[in-house]
Amino acid sequence: xxxxxxxxxxxxxxxxxxxxxxxxxxxxxxxxxxxxxxxxxxxxxxxxxxxxxxxxxxxxxxxxxxxxxxxxxxxxxxxxxxxxxxxxxxxxxxxxxxxxxxxxxxxxxxxxxxxxxxxxxxxxxxxxxxxxxxxxxxxxxxxxxxxxxxxxxxxxxxxxxxxxxxxxxxxxxxxxxxxxxxxxxxxxxxx
Numbered sequence: 001x002x003x004x005x006x007x008x009x010x011x012x013x014x015x016x017x018x019x020x021x022x023x024x025x026x027x028x029x030x031x032x033x034x035x036x037x038x039x040x041x042x043x044x045x046x047x048x049x050x051x052x053x054x055x056x057x058x059x060x061x062x063x064x065x066x067x068x069x070x071x072x073x074x075x076x077x078x079x080x081x082x083x084x085x086x087x088x089x090x091x092x093x094x095x096x097x098x099x100x101x102x103x104x105x106x107x108x109x110x111x112x113x114x115x116x117x118x119x120x121x122x123x124x125x126x127x128x129x130x131x132x133x134x135x136x137x138x139x140x141x142x143x144x145x146x147x148x149x150x151x152x153x154x155x156x157x158x159x160x161x162x163x164x165x166x167x168x169x170x171x172x173x174x175x176x177x178x179x180x181x182x183x184x185x186x187x188x189x190x191x
Contacts, residue, residue: 017044020093022100022131029135030154045151047092050158054095099161103134103168107179114188121188122179134168141167 015024023043031039109120125133142150142157144167160166 015040018047018089018093022097023093025131026096026135026138029132029139042150042154045149046154046158047096049152049155050095051092053155053159054091095162096158099158100131100134100138102161102164103137103172104130105133105172105175106130108133108175109178109182112188119185119188120178120182121185122182123189134172137168137171141171 012021012024012028014021015027017040027036027039027043030042105125107122108125110123111118112121113119138154138157138161142153145153145156147153147156157166157168161168
């Protein structure tokens with residue numbers, strides 16, 4: 001706890017291309033040594049590759065007679081874009097947001113010392129921390145992949161997370177499994 005005052009939350013400016021605050025936060029998490037232009041190039045390149053992959057996936061599904069992406073109620077992602085050159089900006093942001101949502105953990109374990117023993121206690125995760133953990137896990141999972149460039153790795157990991165598979169989703173499942181295994185110690189939460 002701070003002695004003087006609680007630090008104010010800084011407002012994050014939305015990114016210039018997609019006008020999304022969430023994407024801007026992700027670009028900031030990718031950034032190293034203050035090189036924002038490099039981070040933007042990586043993220044925007046990943047989104048372009050993601051657009052191309054989803055486009056090819058849609059065209060193969062359309063050829064097979066299936067519908068495109070799941071979200072069609074607002075018309076931004078559905079099969080109506082098969083004939084167009086690119087997916088809409090909203091569609092890419094929906095895919096990115098769904099991928100992050102598939103990575104976000106709802107519970108995690110925290111170590112707490114009770115009577116000389118250390119217990120792993122499951123606690124709910126705050127919404128801001130959920131997003132931060134999802135972005136961190138996505139970045140780390142993408143870095144562990146075998147593709148040539150970081151943009152290719154990131155695009156592949158976002159697509160895997162969108163399909164509910166991949167390294168980042170496995171990390172979330174492991175965290176939930178650990179919390180479930182230590183559910184017996186939940187009564188130690190408020191000591």
